[in-house]
Amino acid sequence: MWGIDEGADGPDLYRYLVTELDKLGLVYLHVMHLGNELLIDDIRKRWSTALVVNRPGRPRESIGTDLSSGFADIEAYGQMVLANPDFIARLQANVPMTPADRNTFFGGGEVGYIDYPALEQNPTTA
Numbered sequence: 022m023w024g025i026d027e028g029a030d031g032p033d034l035y036r037y038l039v040t041e042l043d044k045l046g047l048v049y050l051h052v053m054h055l056g057n058e059l060l061i062d063d064i065r066k067r068w069s070t071a072l073v074v075n076r077p078g079r080p081r082e083s084i085g086t087d088l089s090s091g092f093a094d095i096e097a098y099g100q101m102v103l104a105n106p107d108f109i110a111r112l113q114a115n116v117p118m119t120p121a122d123r124n125t126f127f128g129g130g131e132v133g134y135i136d137y138p139a140l141e142q143n144p145t146t147a
């Protein structure tokens with residue numbers, strides 16, 4: 022589980038929180054969205070400026086769906102960008118992404134952070 026468990030009141034708590042935060046005129050709100058589609062829809066309706074939607078584990082084929090549906094102004098990505106230094110080029114070329122190795126996420130060193138290959142370094146990954 023990510024973060025804290027707000028319990029049954031969680032969705033209404035976020036509705037209230039987002040409504041109040043919106044009054045401050047902040048530039049953007051970044052939400053980690055774990056699948057309550059009614060809630061993200063309500064957050065979208067309550068938030069006036071840019072909304073960044075982070076869906077942990079979002080598969081490649083879902084890239085852009087929150088933009089096209091209007092839920093997000095920006096989609097956030099973690100693992101795919103970490104493991105693919107040429108993330109944009111791979112999307113444009115429609116070639117596979119290198120999967121991220123979770124074993125190196127919290128290792129404390131540079132392995133798994135700066136050593137994933139770009140396509141030109143390892144064309145066999147394409």
Ligand SMILES: Cc1cc2nc3c(=O)[nH]c(=O)nc-3n(C[C@H](O)[C@H](O)[C@H](O)COP(=O)(O)O)c2cc1C
Pocket residue numbers: 023024053075076077078079097098099100101103126127
């Ligand atoms: C190396 C790494 C470390 C992360 N550390 C945390 C963390 O400490 N706390 C947290 O809530 N999420 C953490 N995340 C999760 C990111 O917020 C997650 O990547 C984000 O939800 C986007 O999902 P995606 O990586 O599937 O695109 C981490 C992700 C990565 C790749």
